[in-house]
Amino acid sequence: MSEVITALLERRSIRNFKPDQIKASELETIIKAGQFAPSAANQQSWHFTVVQNSDLLTRISKAIRNIFLQSGNPAYVERAKAENFSPFYHAPTLIIVAGDQKSIAPEPDASLALGNIQLAAHALGVGSVWVHSLRQLFTSEEGQALNQELKIPEGYTIFGSAALGYNAGATPTAPPRKEGTVTTIK
Ligand SMILES: Cc1cc2nc3c(=O)[nH]c(=O)nc-3n(C[C@H](O)[C@H](O)[C@H](O)COP(=O)(O)O)c2cc1C
Known part of the structure; x- marks a missing residue:
């Protein structure tokens, strides 16, 4: 099987990270993979903010924790109460992907970039x-205060983020695939 197909099938979400920072060369390749995703009319409507500053990561985590605590959603509140809470599982690198609201399809563009980022990371x-x-960050005053530091361009919205680091645990097995999700018409 091709290496690409193997990576597609074997990538899993990792939620237990070593504190060690990833290599600069790895980050560069991962970002490049994101930048080479397809995009509507080739608008490349994305913007990537890489956060590796532990103080800023802690402040983002606290802002999300407060949003969860005030959400009124019992599951979020419960999660945020955990002493060890971190929305990105204490990963040493966070890549926030924002998209230009004026472009044709900023959310699909950003999602494809994030998919490439996750696959490239796995391959490395x-x-x-x-x-x-992270999408909710700017719904709170605390989150908005981080806006300038994160340098999200004017008119861009956060569509998602990827936490990155070396896996500190066992590799999770793939959840079973749902039945009945394919219709083929010939
Ligand atoms: C749009 C989207 C949002 C997600 N949000 C989170 C999240 O906030 N926290 C998290 O731990 N995992 C999140 N995930 C990861 C999914 O839970 C994961 O992809 C899914 O359970 C399948 O597992 P796998 O990635 O190992 O195949 C998200 C995935 C997608 C595509």
């Missing part, structure tokens, strides 16, 4: 997980 032996909650 770097674990990753998609972290959805």
Whole structure:
């Protein structure tokens, strides 16, 4: 089987990270893979913010924790109460993907870039997980205060993020595939 197909089938979400930072060369390749994703009309509507500063990561984590605590959603509240809470599982690198709201399809563009990022990371032996909650960051004042530091361009919205680092645990097995998700018409 081709290496690409193997990577597609074997990549899993990693939620237990070593504190060691990933190599600069790995990060460069991972970002490049994101930049080479397909995009509507080749608008490349994305913007990548790489955060490797532990103080900033801690402040983002705290802002998300407070959003969860005030969400009124019992599952989120419970999760945020955990002493060890981190929306990105204490990963040493976070890549936030934002998209230009004025472009044709910013969310699909950003999602494809994130998919490439996760696959490239896997191919290089770097674990990753998609972290959805970053989308909510700017719904709180605390989160908005981080806006300038994160340098998300004006008019861009966060569509997702990937936590990255070396896997500190066992490789998870793939969840079973749902039945009945394919219709073929010939
Ligand atoms: C749009 C999207 C949002 C996700 N958000 C989160 C998240 O916030 N936290 C998390 O731990 N995993 C998140 N995931 C990862 C999924 O839970 C994971 O992909 C799924 O359980 C299948 O497992 P696998 O990635 O190992 O195949 C997200 C995945 C996608 C595509």
